[in-house]
Amino acid sequence: ExxxxxxxxxxxxxxxxxxxxxxxxxxxxxxxxxxxxRQAPGKGLVWVSRIKNDGSSTIYADSVKGRFTISRDNxxxxxxxxxxxxxxxxxxxxxxxxxxxxxxxxIWGQGTxxxxxx
Amino acid sequence: xxxxxxxxxxxGSPGQSITIxxxxxxxxVGGYNYVSWYxxxxxxxxxxxxxxxxYRPSGVSNRFSGSKSGNTASLTIxxxxxxxxxxxxxxxxxxxSTLDVVFGGGTKLTVx
Numbered sequence: 001e002x003x004x005x006x007x008x009x010x011x012x013x014x015x016x017x018x019x020x021x022x023x024x025x026x027x028x029x030x031x032x033x034x035x036x037x038r039q040a041p042g043k044g045l046v047w048v049s050r051i052k053n054d055g056s057s058t059i060y061a062d063s064v065k066g067r068f069t070i071s072r073d074n075x076x077x078x079x080x081x082x083x084x085x086x087x088x089x090x091x092x093x094x095x096x097x098x099x100x101x102x103x104x105x106x107i108w109g110q111g112t113x114x115x116x117x118x
Numbered sequence: 119x120x121x122x123x124x125x126x127x128x129x130g131s132p133g134q135s136i137t138i139x140x141x142x143x144x145x146x147v148g149g150y151n152y153v154s155w156y157x158x159x160x161x162x163x164x165x166x167x168x169x170x171x172x173y174r175p176s177g178v179s180n181r182f183s184g185s186k187s188g189n190t191a192s193l194t195i196x197x198x199x200x201x202x203x204x205x206x207x208x209x210x211x212x213x214x215s216t217l218d219v220v221f222g223g224g225t226k227l228t229v230x
Contacts, residue, residue: 035219044121044224045156045164045207047217059218095163103211103219104154104169111163 002026002107004096009112016086020112022079022096027107030054030074033099036081038092039111046092049081050099064090086116122147122208122222129228135196138225140208141189146220148189152211155184155193157204158224164207168193195227203229 008020020036036048049060049070058070069082079096093111100106123141130136140147140155147153153171156164166175168184171191181196191210195202208222 037221044205045158045221046121047209047219047221050218059216062216065216100166100169102154102170102173103150103152103209104166105156105164105209106166106169106175108163108165 004107004109006096006109006112009114011115012086013118014116017084020081020094022109024077029077034079035097035099037095037097040092088116091116122220124222124225127226129230130198131230132198134198138193138206140191140222142210143189146210146212147191150211153186153191154209156207159204198229200229203227
Protein backbone atom coordinates (compact mmCIF):
# COMPACT_ATOMS: atom_id res chain seq x y z
CA GLU A 1 0.00 0.00 0.00
CA UNK A 2 1.27 3.42 -0.95
CA UNK A 3 1.53 5.38 2.28
CA UNK A 4 2.99 8.44 3.93
CA UNK A 5 3.14 8.60 7.73
CA UNK A 6 4.15 11.81 9.48
CA UNK A 7 5.50 12.08 13.00
CA UNK A 8 7.29 14.54 15.23
CA UNK A 9 4.59 17.10 15.89
CA UNK A 10 3.86 18.47 19.31
CA UNK A 11 3.65 21.49 21.55
CA UNK A 12 6.58 23.89 21.45
CA UNK A 13 7.17 27.38 22.81
CA UNK A 14 7.67 30.34 20.48
CA UNK A 15 11.26 30.44 19.34
CA UNK A 16 11.64 26.71 19.77
CA UNK A 17 12.45 23.98 17.28
CA UNK A 18 10.80 20.82 16.05
CA UNK A 19 11.70 18.21 13.47
CA UNK A 20 8.97 16.52 11.48
CA UNK A 21 9.49 13.22 9.73
CA UNK A 22 7.54 11.43 7.04
CA UNK A 23 8.00 7.73 6.37
CA UNK A 24 7.17 6.65 2.85
CA UNK A 25 6.26 3.12 1.82
CA UNK A 26 4.78 1.25 -1.09
CA UNK A 27 6.46 3.23 -3.85
CA UNK A 28 9.90 4.19 -5.12
CA UNK A 29 10.45 7.20 -2.87
CA UNK A 30 13.59 8.34 -4.69
CA UNK A 31 11.62 8.90 -7.90
CA UNK A 32 9.31 11.59 -6.59
CA UNK A 33 9.49 15.24 -5.61
CA UNK A 34 8.03 15.71 -2.14
CA UNK A 35 6.33 18.64 -0.43
CA UNK A 36 5.13 19.83 2.94
CA UNK A 37 1.72 21.50 3.09
CA ARG A 38 0.15 22.91 6.24
CA GLN A 39 -3.30 23.80 7.43
CA ALA A 40 -3.92 26.07 10.39
CA PRO A 41 -6.97 25.23 12.52
CA GLY A 42 -10.12 26.09 10.58
CA LYS A 43 -8.14 27.53 7.68
CA GLY A 44 -7.14 26.53 4.19
CA LEU A 45 -4.22 24.60 2.80
CA VAL A 46 -0.92 26.40 2.40
CA TRP A 47 2.12 25.16 0.54
CA VAL A 48 5.30 25.20 2.68
CA SER A 49 8.24 23.61 0.89
CA ARG A 50 9.39 21.24 -1.87
CA ILE A 51 12.40 19.06 -2.47
CA LYS A 52 13.30 17.38 -5.73
CA ASN A 53 13.63 13.61 -5.91
CA ASP A 54 17.42 13.59 -5.56
CA GLY A 55 17.52 16.38 -3.00
CA SER A 56 19.35 18.66 -5.42
CA SER A 57 16.89 21.53 -5.14
CA THR A 58 14.66 22.92 -2.43
CA ILE A 59 12.28 25.84 -2.28
CA TYR A 60 10.32 27.48 0.52
CA ALA A 61 7.35 29.74 1.07
CA ASP A 62 8.42 33.23 2.13
CA SER A 63 6.73 32.73 5.50
CA VAL A 64 9.15 29.94 6.49
CA LYS A 65 12.27 30.77 4.49
CA GLY A 66 15.37 30.90 6.63
CA ARG A 67 13.63 29.09 9.49
CA PHE A 68 12.58 25.75 7.98
CA THR A 69 14.76 23.20 6.18
CA ILE A 70 13.40 20.38 4.08
CA SER A 71 15.54 17.30 3.51
CA ARG A 72 15.26 13.67 2.52
CA ASP A 73 17.03 10.36 2.96
CA ASN A 74 16.27 8.20 -0.05
CA UNK A 75 18.03 5.24 1.49
CA UNK A 76 15.62 5.36 4.43
CA UNK A 77 12.57 6.52 2.44
CA UNK A 78 12.19 9.47 4.76
CA UNK A 79 11.29 13.12 4.29
CA UNK A 80 12.05 15.65 7.03
CA UNK A 81 11.22 19.22 7.93
CA UNK A 82 13.45 20.96 10.46
CA UNK A 83 11.55 23.88 11.93
CA UNK A 84 13.45 26.52 13.90
CA UNK A 85 12.46 29.87 15.41
CA UNK A 86 8.86 28.75 15.54
CA UNK A 87 6.11 31.35 15.75
CA UNK A 88 2.51 31.25 16.87
CA UNK A 89 1.45 31.42 13.23
CA UNK A 90 3.27 28.16 12.46
CA UNK A 91 0.60 26.32 14.46
CA UNK A 92 -0.99 23.92 11.99
CA UNK A 93 -1.50 20.38 10.81
CA UNK A 94 1.49 19.55 8.62
CA UNK A 95 1.02 17.18 5.70
CA UNK A 96 3.70 15.28 3.85
CA UNK A 97 2.68 15.07 0.20
CA UNK A 98 3.88 13.25 -2.91
CA UNK A 99 4.19 15.18 -6.16
CA UNK A 100 2.88 12.68 -8.66
CA UNK A 101 3.62 14.72 -11.71
CA UNK A 102 2.00 17.72 -13.37
CA UNK A 103 2.61 19.40 -9.99
CA UNK A 104 -0.32 17.42 -8.58
CA UNK A 105 -0.35 15.92 -5.10
CA UNK A 106 -1.69 12.40 -5.26
CA ILE A 107 -0.66 10.91 -1.92
CA TRP A 108 -1.13 12.73 1.41
CA GLY A 109 -0.17 11.60 4.87
CA GLN A 110 -2.59 11.88 7.75
CA GLY A 111 -0.74 14.91 9.05
CA THR A 112 1.05 15.78 12.26
CA UNK A 113 -0.04 18.62 14.53
CA UNK A 114 2.36 21.38 15.50
CA UNK A 115 1.24 23.77 18.21
CA UNK A 116 3.35 26.80 19.01
CA UNK A 117 2.29 28.37 22.26
CA UNK A 118 3.69 29.64 25.52
CA UNK B 119 2.48 35.48 -2.12
CA UNK B 120 -1.19 35.78 -2.99
CA UNK B 121 -3.35 32.69 -2.96
CA UNK B 122 -5.56 31.85 -5.89
CA UNK B 123 -9.06 33.29 -5.53
CA UNK B 124 -11.97 30.93 -4.93
CA UNK B 125 -15.49 31.70 -3.74
CA UNK B 126 -15.83 31.02 -0.04
CA UNK B 127 -18.93 28.94 -0.55
CA UNK B 128 -21.21 27.47 -3.16
CA UNK B 129 -24.33 25.41 -2.84
CA GLY B 130 -26.61 23.29 -4.93
CA SER B 131 -29.40 20.77 -4.73
CA PRO B 132 -29.00 17.06 -5.41
CA GLY B 133 -28.89 16.36 -9.12
CA GLN B 134 -27.87 19.89 -10.05
CA SER B 135 -24.51 21.02 -11.39
CA ILE B 136 -22.25 23.53 -9.70
CA THR B 137 -19.05 25.23 -10.75
CA ILE B 138 -16.25 26.47 -8.53
CA UNK B 139 -13.93 29.07 -9.98
CA UNK B 140 -10.24 29.56 -9.25
CA UNK B 141 -8.71 32.82 -10.43
CA UNK B 142 -5.02 33.49 -10.62
CA UNK B 143 -2.65 35.35 -12.90
CA UNK B 144 -0.60 34.78 -16.00
CA UNK B 145 2.23 33.62 -13.73
CA UNK B 146 0.25 30.68 -12.43
CA VAL B 147 -3.15 29.53 -13.68
CA GLY B 148 -2.93 31.37 -16.97
CA GLY B 149 0.63 30.41 -17.71
CA TYR B 150 0.60 26.67 -17.20
CA ASN B 151 -1.70 23.69 -17.55
CA TYR B 152 -0.83 22.56 -14.06
CA VAL B 153 -4.06 23.26 -12.23
CA SER B 154 -5.25 20.63 -9.76
CA TRP B 155 -8.34 20.31 -7.59
CA TYR B 156 -8.65 18.64 -4.19
CA UNK B 157 -11.59 17.52 -2.10
CA UNK B 158 -11.30 17.60 1.68
CA UNK B 159 -13.75 16.27 4.22
CA UNK B 160 -13.57 17.60 7.79
CA UNK B 161 -10.77 15.96 9.71
CA UNK B 162 -9.47 14.16 6.64
CA UNK B 163 -6.54 14.61 4.29
CA UNK B 164 -7.27 16.15 0.90
CA UNK B 165 -7.90 13.94 -2.13
CA UNK B 166 -6.77 14.70 -5.66
CA UNK B 167 -9.80 15.05 -7.94
CA UNK B 168 -8.43 16.78 -11.07
CA UNK B 169 -4.90 17.30 -12.36
CA UNK B 170 -3.43 19.10 -15.36
CA UNK B 171 -6.58 21.23 -15.62
CA UNK B 172 -8.97 18.55 -16.81
CA TYR B 173 -7.68 15.03 -16.14
CA ARG B 174 -9.22 12.73 -13.56
CA PRO B 175 -7.13 10.27 -11.58
CA SER B 176 -8.26 6.68 -11.67
CA GLY B 177 -11.21 6.13 -9.37
CA VAL B 178 -12.56 9.67 -9.42
CA SER B 179 -16.14 9.95 -10.59
CA ASN B 180 -16.71 11.36 -14.07
CA ARG B 181 -19.19 13.75 -12.46
CA PHE B 182 -16.12 15.85 -11.70
CA SER B 183 -14.61 17.84 -14.55
CA GLY B 184 -12.13 20.67 -14.89
CA SER B 185 -11.47 23.42 -17.39
CA LYS B 186 -9.55 26.64 -17.81
CA SER B 187 -10.01 29.92 -19.62
CA GLY B 188 -7.31 32.53 -19.37
CA ASN B 189 -6.37 33.06 -15.75
CA THR B 190 -9.42 31.26 -14.36
CA ALA B 191 -9.81 27.53 -13.83
CA SER B 192 -13.08 25.86 -12.97
CA LEU B 193 -14.24 22.68 -11.31
CA THR B 194 -17.68 21.45 -12.29
CA ILE B 195 -19.57 18.81 -10.37
CA UNK B 196 -22.58 17.42 -12.18
CA UNK B 197 -25.37 15.33 -10.73
CA UNK B 198 -24.65 16.71 -7.28
CA UNK B 199 -24.80 14.16 -4.47
CA UNK B 200 -24.89 14.54 -0.70
CA UNK B 201 -21.43 12.97 -0.47
CA UNK B 202 -19.99 15.82 -2.54
CA UNK B 203 -20.43 18.18 0.40
CA UNK B 204 -16.86 19.07 1.31
CA UNK B 205 -14.19 21.73 0.95
CA UNK B 206 -12.55 22.10 -2.44
CA UNK B 207 -9.15 23.61 -3.13
CA UNK B 208 -7.45 24.48 -6.38
CA UNK B 209 -3.70 24.67 -6.89
CA UNK B 210 -1.45 25.82 -9.66
CA UNK B 211 2.21 25.64 -10.45
CA UNK B 212 3.67 29.13 -10.29
CA UNK B 213 6.66 30.58 -12.02
CA UNK B 214 8.55 32.08 -9.13
CA SER B 215 11.91 31.82 -7.45
CA THR B 216 10.22 31.59 -4.10
CA LEU B 217 7.16 29.48 -4.76
CA ASP B 218 6.46 26.16 -6.37
CA VAL B 219 2.74 25.72 -5.95
CA VAL B 220 0.05 28.12 -4.85
CA PHE B 221 -3.26 27.09 -3.29
CA GLY B 222 -6.66 28.68 -3.54
CA GLY B 223 -8.35 29.76 -0.35
CA GLY B 224 -10.84 26.92 -0.54
CA THR B 225 -14.56 26.66 -1.26
CA LYS B 226 -17.14 25.07 1.01
CA LEU B 227 -19.68 23.16 -1.05
CA THR B 228 -23.04 22.66 0.59
CA VAL B 229 -25.53 20.21 -0.85
CA UNK B 230 -28.96 21.52 0.06
